[in-house]
Amino acid sequence: MAEEGKFKYFTPDEVSKMSVEELSKQRVIYGIEDKPPMGEAILLGVQHYLTMFGATFIIPVLTASAVGFDGVDTARLISLMFFVSGITTILQTTWGNKLPIVQGGTFSFLPPMFVITGAVLARPDATSDLAMQELTGAIIAASFFEIVIGFSGLIGEMRRILGPITIAPTIAMIGLALYNTGFSWLMEDWRVGMVTLIAMIVYSQFLRSKNRAFLLFPVLLAILTGYAFAWIITLAGVVSQGDAGYVSTQVLENSPWIAVPKPFMWGMPKFTLSFILGMVAGYVASMIESVGDYMAAARMSGAPIPSKSRISRGIGMEGVGCLIAGIFGTGNGTTSYSENIGAIGLTKVGSRYVIQMAAIVMLLLGIFGKFGGFFGGMPNPVVGAMYCALFGMIAAVGISNLQFVDLNSSRNLFIVGFAFFMGLSVPYWANTVTIAEGLPLWQETLEDIVLTIAKTGMAVAAICAGVLDNTVPGTKEERGLLAWEDVASDT
């Protein structure tokens, strides 16, 4: 950990008098309860919006593609996601954990989402709306699991058994388990895909020290570059309708200027037990990830280690956020955003007020339909290229939790390696299994549940690492529990 000096707080007035050079040396410019001047706060909020844009945009695109939505519905789903992010971020920062964390769609729900939509669409009577209804039902029903685990204070207790050895493979598997949707999509049109990928690498890794725009918005700029390139080859007639690199303008034209979200817009939710339990696996991973995020966010913004009650209140409110997301039909939940925690580290602005401003920006842009419409026609290879960089980043952020762990202990190596390998190997097996016909109902349901969890790499990794890390003998120091809490509390 690069320790750049002790925290020292300044009033907004003092900050306004400091030079850029002086500011850049401070660990935190605005702390959690500081309120920058309104104009600056809004600009900082827009910046947070753009930082989280990539992920908040990818999740509905991926969901829409899995359920087979056309461009118009994809656009609506994107707008919805931003709208719900705005509402839940305001709830969380004002009444929940009161930390400077943005709430948004979660990658943890993607694996069960793929499993559920895949199963529904395999039925003879399948429609996209039906898939959304089943997905929504699973999200809504399972949200009460998170609400109870949170507000009852159970998660505060669970905190004790979740060390970095469990968190690392769980978060890493969120990214790694999606290996089948990255490079394959990119290669659907290798020109568009490679332009986007190279732009992403060049902007984020080579140009970031040259220009502030590349430092803060590499994902957005790479998307725009790839999208622009696809427009060019579309207009030049190199690709035609039906090709993966072709850009259709229909979506943008069909999008309404203003779209006010309505509850249950895809139809009333349907509730299927095995889907709900599969989704619970996603909630478990999301909760584990969020507890880690709270610690990191507190550390970044110079606050003490979050108390059990703050953690419990935050997780409970995330459950409420997922319930709201389910009611509005985003096909996903909400969770704390690691991207924004990174942005706090980058901008040294850890103010709750700034995050509330960002939430208002998201809410407003979520209602502006043309906005989502513009990105609704984006070709698959652009998305695939983004995945290669972003899913990798999630994997690495997961792995980075191991910096607190003794990586020369064969106990730790065994547990971490086992969780990684099983997180990939068990889903590979589960996807080859078909449940025998004519079984008694209880047995079919049970096998269905086990298989749904077994197909979710991150749940498998969490179970393997969680059970072993809490049973195999090892010292607190070896397991990284001391170092982890030390860093989180920043004493």
Added chain:
Amino acid sequence: MAEEGKFKYFTPDEVSKMSVEELSKQRVIYGIEDKPPMGEAILLGVQHYLTMFGATFIIPVLTASAVGFDGVDTARLISLMFFVSGITTILQTTWGNKLPIVQGGTFSFLPPMFVITGAVLARPDATSDLAMQELTGAIIAASFFEIVIGFSGLIGEMRRILGPITIAPTIAMIGLALYNTGFSWLMEDWRVGMVTLIAMIVYSQFLRSKNRAFLLFPVLLAILTGYAFAWIITLAGVVSQGDAGYVSTQVLENSPWIAVPKPFMWGMPKFTLSFILGMVAGYVASMIESVGDYMAAARMSGAPIPSKSRISRGIGMEGVGCLIAGIFGTGNGTTSYSENIGAIGLTKVGSRYVIQMAAIVMLLLGIFGKFGGFFGGMPNPVVGAMYCALFGMIAAVGISNLQFVDLNSSRNLFIVGFAFFMGLSVPYWANTVTIAEGLPLWQETLEDIVLTIAKTGMAVAAICAGVLDNTVPGTKEERGLLAWEDVASDT
């Protein structure tokens, strides 16, 4: 890094007078050039043999299964592998790098082995012997690549561009990329598989502090447990011939008592350009891994950081070892064994002489045919269970190289994560691609080569990480180059 004190050498005479308690406090009991008394050296050698048994046994089993060998040929291949390990270990420790490292079959060759055997067996005229001939040809031809890179001193120069950021995902991918052969094999008979897996976890993680046998031989004991369980359910008639859990005694009965290996026993090698180039990818990964092993082995046995010429001589000799392995037809090469470096850490015996004794044990048991025959009938689920633990361990050993790296640097996170994700995502794509028919020969060959490399996750990871780590701006400290060399030289 747990630093337990400075090195202090003792003569064998002094050591013999120390109590177990005194010995256990020493960092190194026998250094590189120390010679323990003959009897003790042989026993320590047998111990090394058993420590490396798992991997040296798995590789020929996996190779035999990939080419479709029957039990008798599988038994011959196992014996061969031990025999060749013995020869090459003697060469390496006496004239090569002169470090206390055992040479044995390498996991790095498994991905290209699967690709080559898969391609050959898809041909209409395919036989197991033909697959071995193609495999052998690729290994022999590509071995000159390693011999030249080594003895020319080029690898000593390459050392400079191979930091922990490249080594970590490369080694990790050796294990992770094999996710499709782990749990699926275990589940071929879940009873036998689970008994073996649980035995492995209990012996290695829960019982190791209770008993020296479990500390040193958890893999061997777990194999014997799973194998014994399979024997029991076979004799009890729970499984019958053709079931995955069934043990056939035919192999043991058919094995000769004494089997002296002969060169080219599967027929004269065949040379196909794309296979050779695919195998080169395996050699590259093996070389990268070995350089890391030399540093670790030197560190464990209290020697200074290996010089460029020692590294070059070692890699050159590994190439010679691979050539010998190819000539004897093991279907694999030889490389330095991470398992044995771990064993040095465990036993605190880093003597070159002990490793030479271990080599002689391997040579003799390699000629004793019944020995390989006993393990030739081992059921698949036992092997699958071992993979889940051992491939995970390789992944974790790879990841552990990141302890020298700044895991809060977004540059490092991007590169590491990108290499991990692409190492899984690119092979997934490559396996869905078929080369169009009727292409010009040069284009078909080129596409063939690119696809062979793209199917090898660890080569993809090495290329992604190697290129980015050496081009994206970053300080030596951030990249872990300083800390890595510090630890290796142990100053």
